Amino acid sequence: MKKTMAQAFFGGVHPNDMKAATNEKAIEQLAPPAEVVIPMSMHFGAPCTPLVKAGDHVKVGQKIGEFHGLGAPIHASVSGTVKVVEPRPYSMGGNMMSVVIENDFQNELSEEVKAPADPDALTAEEMVEAIKNAGIVGMGGATFPTHAKISSAIGKVDTVIINGAECEPYITGDHRTMLERPEEIIGGATYLAKMFGVDRVVIGVEDNKQNGIDAMNKVIAEKKAPVVVEPLRCRYPQGGEKQLCQAITGKQVPPGGLPAAIGCAVFNINTTCAIFRAITQGMPVVNKIVTVSGSGVVEPKNLECPIGTPFSCLFDACGGLNDKTYKLIAGGPMMGMAQYTADVSVGKGTGAVLAFCENEEQTVEHPQCIRCGKCVAACPMHLEPLFMYQYASKNMLDELNDAHIMDCMECGACAYVCPARVHLTHMFKTGKQKLKDKMAADRAAAEAKKAAEEKKEAANK
Numbered sequence: 001m002k003k004t005m006a007q008a009f010f011g012g013v014h015p016n017d018m019k020a021a022t023n024e025k026a027i028e029q030l031a032p033p034a035e036v037v038i039p040m041s042m043h044f045g046a047p048c049t050p051l052v053k054a055g056d057h058v059k060v061g062q063k064i065g066e067f068h069g070l071g072a073p074i075h076a077s078v079s080g081t082v083k084v085v086e087p088r089p090y091s092m093g094g095n096m097m098s099v100v101i102e103n104d105f106q107n108e109l110s111e112e113v114k115a116p117a118d119p120d121a122l123t124a125e126e127m128v129e130a131i132k133n134a135g136i137v138g139m140g141g142a143t144f145p146t147h148a149k150i151s152s153a154i155g156k157v158d159t160v161i162i163n164g165a166e167c168e169p170y171i172t173g174d175h176r177t178m179l180e181r182p183e184e185i186i187g188g189a190t191y192l193a194k195m196f197g198v199d200r201v202v203i204g205v206e207d208n209k210q211n212g213i214d215a216m217n218k219v220i221a222e223k224k225a226p227v228v229v230e231p232l233r234c235r236y237p238q239g240g241e242k243q244l245c246q247a248i249t250g251k252q253v254p255p256g257g258l259p260a261a262i263g264c265a266v267f268n269i270n271t272t273c274a275i276f277r278a279i280t281q282g283m284p285v286v287n288k289i290v291t292v293s294g295s296g297v298v299e300p301k302n303l304e305c306p307i308g309t310p311f312s313c314l315f316d317a318c319g320g321l322n323d324k325t326y327k328l329i330a331g332g333p334m335m336g337m338a339q340y341t342a343d344v345s346v347g348k349g350t351g352a353v354l355a356f357c358e359n360e361e362q363t364v365e366h367p368q369c370i371r372c373g374k375c376v377a378a379c380p381m382h383l384e385p386l387f388m389y390q391y392a393s394k395n396m397l398d399e400l401n402d403a404h405i406m407d408c409m410e411c412g413a414c415a416y417v418c419p420a421r422v423h424l425t426h427m428f429k430t431g432k433q434k435l436k437d438k439m440a441a442d443r444a445a446a447e448a449k450k451a452a453e454e455k456k457e458a459a460n461k
């Protein structure tokens, strides 16, 4: 079914996009940092096991972390000497085992990085293998391993979507990529069409990036690529996978389901570029484009830096932080994670690093819900945030489960519209974790009970 730009999803909000600070600034290459700190978890799944130890010499693109089960390998982003392998502060919270590499500034490429003789002759399986070896994950922040997403969806998917919505305020890395690297996006999308055996791939882009849409359309026409660009109305969270699928296909992903349930697979713009580089050059994910912005940043920029670059190096390259800087966030202002230090480093899913001054802090110490219902109207997942908040704050976990909290995508739209400034999203993050812990404990108790019964039964025989 052909959709027009009017196609929409339920709920959502219209925050000021705040993109003007960086959307006309070309991507700059960061001067190589003296040291990178590469966390062994930059993907959905268990952390990688480090393959190197202190004193080892490593080259760019060399595998330094191996995954087990669901995951993706991790590669050195600079050449140099491994200084230490130890837990370091982590942008997703707490500490994470990390490989610290002292840069020798030689930028030596590993012999492990090999381009295939003829990328266009690769089979779908060979392309998926190249994507796996390159350690590609959802670069928009979801960090789900891309090889696992593709191999589990081949044969079940008829609509492949590239997510160019970039709906979070401040972030402009995908927009700049559309303008500066449209060949990589269209090339990656063409390989995805081949892998999935579909006639065309749809790139969904919010209509505040018209020059990005034009740049990609030009390449599509030149290459006669099996790709179409679909402009979308600006509305947060347009870039949520389920909302994007609905805007493009008119179909809704069922509660608790994935896009594959309605025949869709969604990939981020920079994930698509990474797919192109993996298939054509054998190049793993070693760099990331990061928007550094917010009222606390002296000169906001889009920077491309090695994975593992400390946030402090990014701020230094942007003229430093204003004296009144109060808050640091990894990611966008709606879904990002607040940081207590600038000593954390850029991971594969880090799309932005934001700093805000004190006068933008609008939290309320003891917020009281006034039952206005605005959060219900804003929730794109049809949830009832005001009730979920009550259940979560009172540890009513069964009620929280019945209220479908696990469908909450933590988009922050409810918190954005709440006039009482109730800490909704924060409460849902912790509520979901408590529920996951309870489910795991219930499962363990049920297994222990079953084992005890079996033992008793065996003893009675």
Ligand code: SF4
Pocket (backbone or CB within 6 Å): 378, 379, 380, 381, 382, 383, 385, 407, 408, 409, 410, 411, 412, 413, 414, 415, 424, 425, 428
């Ligand atoms: S954070 Fe969760 S509850 Fe709030 S609007 Fe987003 S999906 Fe709905």
Ligand code: SF4
Pocket (backbone or CB within 6 Å): 368, 369, 370, 371, 372, 373, 374, 375, 376, 385, 386, 389, 414, 417, 418, 419, 420, 421, 422
């Ligand atoms: S928007 Fe805020 S104040 Fe209004 S019902 Fe929801 S939680 Fe309560």
